[in-house]
Amino acid sequence: MAFxxxxxxxFGVTSxxxxxxxxxxxxxxxxxxxxxxxxxxxxxSTQILEVKGGGIALLDADGDxxxxxxxxxxxxxxxxxxxxxxxxxxxxGGLHFRDITSTSGIDHHAWSxxxxxxxxxxxxxxxxxxxxxxxxRLFRNLGGGRFVDVTSAAGLGNEALWGTSxxxxxxxxxxxxxxxxxxxxxCDPAKPIPPAHFRGLEVINGPRGLEAHPxxxxxxxGxxxxxxxxxxxxIRTPAASFGLNVAILDLSGDGRPDIFVGNDSRSNFLFxxxxxxxxxxxxxxxxxxxxxxxxxxATMGIAVGDVNGDxxxxxxxxxxxxxxxxxxxxxxxxxxxxxxxxxxxxxxxxPLCGWATAFIDLDHDGDEDLFIVNGHVYPxxxxxxxxxxxxxxxxxxxxxxxxxxxxxxxAQPWLSSVHRDRSAVFADLDHDGDxxxxxxGLNQSVRVLENTHPAGNDWVVVALDDAEHPANRHAIGAxxxxxxxxxxxxxxxxxxxxxxxxxxxEAHVGLGxxxxxxxxxxxxxxxxxxxxxxxxxxxxxxxVVRRPTTAGAK
Amino acid sequence: xxxxEWIHGWQPLALxxxxxxxxxxxxxxxxxxxxxxxxxxxxxxxxQPQMQVLAEPVLHPNLSxxxxxLRSGQFIDAEIVLRAILLEQPECARAEFLLGVAVxxxxxxxLARPLLESSLAxxxxxxxxxxxxxxxxxxxxxxxxxxxxxxxxxxxxGSNPTADDSYFALGxxxxxxxxxxxxxxxxxRAIELIGPHPARSRDRAKALARLxxxxxxxxxLDEALGLYEEAAQLWPDHYEVWGKLARVYDAQGRxxxxxxxxxxxxxxxxxxxxxxPVPSTEESGNAQGTP
Numbered sequence: 001m002a003f004x005x006x007x008x009x010x011f012g013v014t015s016x017x018x019x020x021x022x023x024x025x026x027x028x029x030x031x032x033x034x035x036x037x038x039x040x041x042x043x044x045s046t047q048i049l050e051v052k053g054g055g056i057a058l059l060d061a062d063g064d065x066x067x068x069x070x071x072x073x074x075x076x077x078x079x080x081x082x083x084x085x086x087x088x089x090x091x092x093g094g095l096h097f098r099d100i101t102s103t104s105g106i107d108h109h110a111w112s113x114x115x116x117x118x119x120x121x122x123x124x125x126x127x128x129x130x131x132x133x134x135x136x137r138l139f140r141n142l143g144g145g146r147f148v149d150v151t152s153a154a155g156l157g158n159e160a161l162w163g164t165s166x167x168x169x170x171x172x173x174x175x176x177x178x179x180x181x182x183x184x185x186x187c188d189p190a191k192p193i194p195p196a197h198f199r200g201l202e203v204i205n206g207p208r209g210l211e212a213h214p215x216x217x218x219x220x221x222g223x224x225x226x227x228x229x230x231x232x233x234x235i236r237t238p239a240a241s242f243g244l245n246v247a248i249l250d251l252s253g254d255g256r257p258d259i260f261v262g263n264d265s266r267s268n269f270l271f272x273x274x275x276x277x278x279x280x281x282x283x284x285x286x287x288x289x290x291x292x293x294x295x296x297x298a299t300m301g302i303a304v305g306d307v308n309g310d311x312x313x314x315x316x317x318x319x320x321x322x323x324x325x326x327x328x329x330x331x332x333x334x335x336x337x338x339x340x341x342x343x344x345x346x347x348x349x350x351p352l353c354g355w356a357t358a359f360i361d362l363d364h365d366g367d368e369d370l371f372i373v374n375g376h377v378y379p380x381x382x383x384x385x386x387x388x389x390x391x392x393x394x395x396x397x398x399x400x401x402x403x404x405x406x407x408x409x410x411a412q413p414w415l416s417s418v419h420r421d422r423s424a425v426f427a428d429l430d431h432d433g434d435x436x437x438x439x440x441g442l443n444q445s446v447r448v449l450e451n452t453h454p455a456g457n458d459w460v461v462v463a464l465d466d467a468e469h470p471a472n473r474h475a476i477g478a479x480x481x482x483x484x485x486x487x488x489x490x491x492x493x494x495x496x497x498x499x500x501x502x503x504x505x506e507a508h509v510g511l512g513x514x515x516x517x518x519x520x521x522x523x524x525x526x527x528x529x530x531x532x533x534x535x536x537x538x539x540x541x542x543x544v545v546r547r548p549t550t551a552g553a554k
Numbered sequence: 555x556x557x558x559e560w561i562h563g564w565q566p567l568a569l570x571x572x573x574x575x576x577x578x579x580x581x582x583x584x585x586x587x588x589x590x591x592x593x594x595x596x597x598x599x600x601x602q603p604q605m606q607v608l609a610e611p612v613l614h615p616n617l618s619x620x621x622x623x624l625r626s627g628q629f630i631d632a633e634i635v636l637r638a639i640l641l642e643q644p645e646c647a648r649a650e651f652l653l654g655v656a657v658x659x660x661x662x663x664x665l666a667r668p669l670l671e672s673s674l675a676x677x678x679x680x681x682x683x684x685x686x687x688x689x690x691x692x693x694x695x696x697x698x699x700x701x702x703x704x705x706x707x708x709x710x711x712g713s714n715p716t717a718d719d720s721y722f723a724l725g726x727x728x729x730x731x732x733x734x735x736x737x738x739x740x741x742x743r744a745i746e747l748i749g750p751h752p753a754r755s756r757d758r759a760k761a762l763a764r765l766x767x768x769x770x771x772x773x774x775l776d777e778a779l780g781l782y783e784e785a786a787q788l789w790p791d792h793y794e795v796w797g798k799l800a801r802v803y804d805a806q807g808r809x810x811x812x813x814x815x816x817x818x819x820x821x822x823x824x825x826x827x828x829x830x831p832v833p834s835t836e837e838s839g840n841a842q843g844t845p
Contacts, residue, residue: 199661200630284816285804292767294797294819322661322696335805341730342771350698351664383664387697403732 023362023369023398023407025437025449027414032448033097039084040074040442044379046195047077048206049111049133049187051377052164052244053355053422053442055500057115059126061104062145066091067427067504069438071446072112072130080111080133080189090145095430095450105147106139111189114245114500118168118177120154121224122471129156131163131181131500133189155225161213162187167495167502169248169257169476170528172277176220176471180235180495182243182261183213201385203378207242207264214240215261219277222471234271234279235259241266247302247503248495249313249477251286252334255530257477257495260288262299262317288315291326292338298323301499305359305368306490307343311481313492316345318354318372318499321381321388325349325357325372344403345370351388352395353377356424356499360435361510362396362451364458366487368510370397370404373439373499375420391418394439414449427504433459433540435508457514457540460521463506464493466547469529474505475547477528482507484539485515511539613648614639620652629659647673648680655689663696684713688720700727718747722761734768741765759789766798775802786818793822 041050057070068091075083086108089097114131121127125141135157139147151157161183168177185207187193196205217233218226230236242264251258256273263269267289271279283289290296301318308314312330319325324346328336340346352374359368374392381390393416397404409415421441429436434451460482464475480491489509497503511521524534527547537543616639623632636653643649654669670690674683687710694703704727710720721744728737744761748754766781782799785792796819803812 284800285809285812287801287804290797292798292801293794294800295794331805333805333807335801337770337805338801341767342732344730344732347698347700347730350696383697384662385665387662387664 023396023409024452025362025412025414026452027417027447028095028450029445029448032095033092033099034069034089034438034446034448036071036087036089036099036446038071038073038440038443038446039076041076043443045204045377045442047187047189047192048185048204048210048377049077049080049162049189050074051204051442052113052184052500053420053440054112055114055165055423056425056438056440057117057128058425058427058502058504059117059128059141061088061100061126061141061147062090063125063143064091066093066431067429067506068145069097069425070106070115070128071440072108072115072132074113075109075111077189077192081109083109083111085109086112086130088145088147091429093430095436095448097448100145104145105142106149108137108139108149110134110137112137113163114165114182115502116166116168116179116495117502117505118179118476118495119471119473120168120177120179120220120226122176122222122473124470124473129166129168129179129181131166131183133162133187134160136163136166136181150224153224155227156218158228159216161216163216164243165245165496165500167246167248167259167497169259169495170472171217171248171257171259171273172219173256173275173529174220174222175469175529176222177476178220178277179216179218179226180246180248180259180261181216181218182246183215183240184242184244184264185213186211198378199386201378201380203380212240212242212266215243217277217279220471229277233277234274234281235269238269238281241269243269244298244300245302245499246496247304247315249304249492250479251313251315251330251336253312257528260302260315262302263296264298264300266296268297268299268317286334287336287338288328291324291340295323297326299326300355301357301372302497303357303359303370304492304494304497304503307339307368309488309490311479311488311490313479313490316357316359316370318349318357318374321351321353321376321386323350325354342403344405345397348397348406349395351383352392353381353388354395355422356439356501358424358426358498358503360426361459361508362435362453363398364434364453364456364510364512365399366484366489366510366512367399368489369399369407370395371424371426371437372397373419373421373424373441375422375441389418391420393418394421414447419444419447423499423501425498425501425504427506428461428508428542431542433461433542457519457538458511459509459540460511460523460537461506461508461542462491462523462537463542463544464525464527464547465544466527468547468549472528475525475528476505479526480507480509480545481524481526482509482511483522483524484511485518487512506542514539614643614646617646617648617652620649620656624652624656624659627659629656632656633660645676645678647676647678648682650676651680651682651686651689654693658689658693661696663693667693667697685710687713688717688723691720691723695723695727700730703727716747718744718757718761721747722757722764725761725764729764729767729771732771734771737768738765741768755788756792759785759792759795762788763792763795763798766795766802770798770802775806778802779806790818791822791825793819793826793828796822 061068069089071087088104090100111133116129128139130137140150165182171178193205195202245262259271261269270283298320299317303316315328329339353376357372372395396407424439434453437449439447466475478493491507620635633656639649650673654666658666674686687706691706707720725740762785766778769778785795800812800815
């Protein structure tokens with residue numbers, strides 16, 4: 001189903017139908033056309049470089065209106081720059097994909113981890129930034145699914161650091177996309193790091209005791225090049241840490257995008273945007289540096305949602321086993337309370353090592369569930385040794401009233417099958433109105449999970465188009481409010497996201513049963529520059545909401 | 555070091571001394587099954603069914619050695635001895651129990667659980683039998699099985715109504731289940747049982763800190779501050795409570811007090827050896843994501 005504009009006739013509005021209240025998905029990898037096994041060093045892993053896996057980019061690579069998939073892919077210790085290479089898959093519809101790497105111009109074989117998507121050159125096409133072990137790369141989208149490596153021309157790739165995650169956002173308010181890169185640690189594939197000992201086991205060493213790599217911040221100069229502002233912006237005021245993930249959105253409520261960085265085994269950073277490309281680290285003061293106990297966690301996945309419907313973004317982070325995932329709920333005071341216990345999202349995660357995550361309304365009941373992929377880093381992990389297995393199942397936490405509860409259903413093997421998962425992306429890939437998932441892990445097949453929620457009109461998918469600011473046409477930094485009946489739900493268009501991947505720029509909202517005789521819902525967008533617009537869209541539709549001109553905005 | 559400290563250093567709270575007196579006594583007399591005691595915290599306490607205790611087996615002479623190793627904190631050595639005992643006497647419930655404790659002390663909760671369950675299922679008399687539920691409760695808690703954990707702690711306070719640590723645990727579980735009222739009752743009961751004796755300051759501080767968490771849950775930040783401050787005063791090395799204090803100060807916009815609390819947290823962590831850099835790759839604790 002193609003997007004329509006808010007002001008036009010909406011296609012694809014389905015008839016009123018049964019609205020399922022249960023989460024039902026299935027593994028459709030075998031028929032998806034994706035037969036790709038990722039590479040991440042040896043199996044079993046012996047070095048920390050081998051255990052992070054690679055992310056996924058969701059982008060419309062060929063400009064046909066649906067989301068394609070890009071996998072940056074890893075390599076091996078003996079040939080870290082000559083891995084099997086990145087892969088680009090074209091979305092053919094119906095959850096069928098075709099490998100178009102060979103014709104895409106992407107010939108990238110360096111050991112890669114995260115990726116960011118954004119139209120850095122304002123030509124209307126999604127470009128890809130790849131965070132690598134060593135120099136990162138930028139691929140410019142030429143259209144038609146073809147790309148060219150423009151790293152040097154863009155002034156990037158001069159830092160040989162271990163990049164894990166990256167995100168585009170307009171950080172200085174000039175309407176083009178700047179870039180933040182989370183970096184991890186110093187690691188030479190040619191010089192294996194001796195093992196460490198953990199609870200009586202000889203295990204992979206790190207990150208503690210190893211040299212942290214500082215993060216990077218690049219300003220988009222608006223002419224196809226970037227300037228390194230890492231030092232002058234203040235993001236290097238705190239000591240370098242073990243950055244694993246990043247999410248960029250306005251967390252302070254001042255309208256400027258802030259940068260939340262998930263660090264491994266150290267306090268998370270929250271870089272509050274002071275304006276003028278200046279940032280102040282306020283993680284501890286805002287309550288997101290550590291959990292309630294003051295413990296530094298191993299933040300890997302980051303999900304942005306609104307668990308209490310107050311219109312303020314909350315943060316959910318995934319962590320190591322024998323620890324819990326953490327839910328930071330924003331308060332009126334600008335502080336984030338650790339409400340992990342209150343919402344029931346901590347205890348079920350204790351035996352799991354969590355990675356990519358997202359808030360998604362999987363069953364369209366009008367509230368967001370949590371999707372979490374898991375897998376331990378130590379091949380030696382067993383229940384007996386570390387209370388946690390190496391191969392782990394997904395953890396789906398269904399919103400049940402005021403709390404979340406793990407979903408268990410023996411009839412759905414995708415839920416119970418075990419893997420060493422790392423990254424995932426979520427979007428309505430087959431245009432049937434519900435959110436599907438694509439999951440990657442260490443040296444394992446990519447999995448495509450189809451959400452088989454019954455067809456109905458209990459959803460909307462909203463994409464934004466800011467024609468006035470084409471350099472940020474997806475409106476990264478915007479907040480979308482969807483009002484159905486008396487309930488308003490909020491979504492954020494963010495930079496970064498689940499883990500080493502990008503959150504879809506399409507906002508999906510499950511609506512629950514329609515308040516009779518509702519056929520439409522109200523959508524209010526707060527655009528990145530603070531302008532608000534309102535429109536009405538049909539339930540059960542995919543809609544592009546266009547930003548009004550400044551003069552017409554209300 | 556007090557017995558309580560070494561056996562429960564990893565736990566949120568220590569068992570009361572009366573409990574441990576039986577736990578580590580050398581006498582191997584059979585336990586007389588206790589009639590369940592009525593507990594005034596009806597919400598959280600359940601009665602434990604009366605247990606028929608069978609004849610006590612002949613005890614392996616090395617059990618006392620294993621107990622000594624446990625007492626001296628040599629958990630791996632204790633585990634080795636206890637495994638050897640179990641090779642000879644695979645049905646020795648006490649050996650299973652002690653082995654369960656030994657592996658728990660190594661944070662191998664999933665491994666400890668079946669050992670403790672087995673020791674309980676054997677219906678043999680051994681000195682610590684009435685405390686097995688307590689250890690099972692913590693094992694289940696740390697592997698994320700709250701329902702089983704709660705059941706074991708309820709059984710424990712049913713048969714050991716002065717078991718402050720099990721009341722504490724029930725309070726912690728109630729927090730995890732977002733039952734603030736039950737958490738408050740259980741934690742207040744734990745505090746009452748712990749009493750004001752200076753020797754129990756740590757335990758009292760931990761329970762007060764959890765009561766503070768309940769107050770935060772209820773958005774009663776001033777009350778939370780009072781509880782956290784009292785806890786920090788009682789046990790200044792409780793670095794977590796300094797962190798919680800800092801969070802509440804931050805939430806109230808009291809930046810300088812928050813910063814002072816954070817400095818205290820840092821100092822307490824340094825005293826506890828929790829923030830020292832780990833330069834050697836052979837040292838434990840530098841593995842990824844160690845919580």
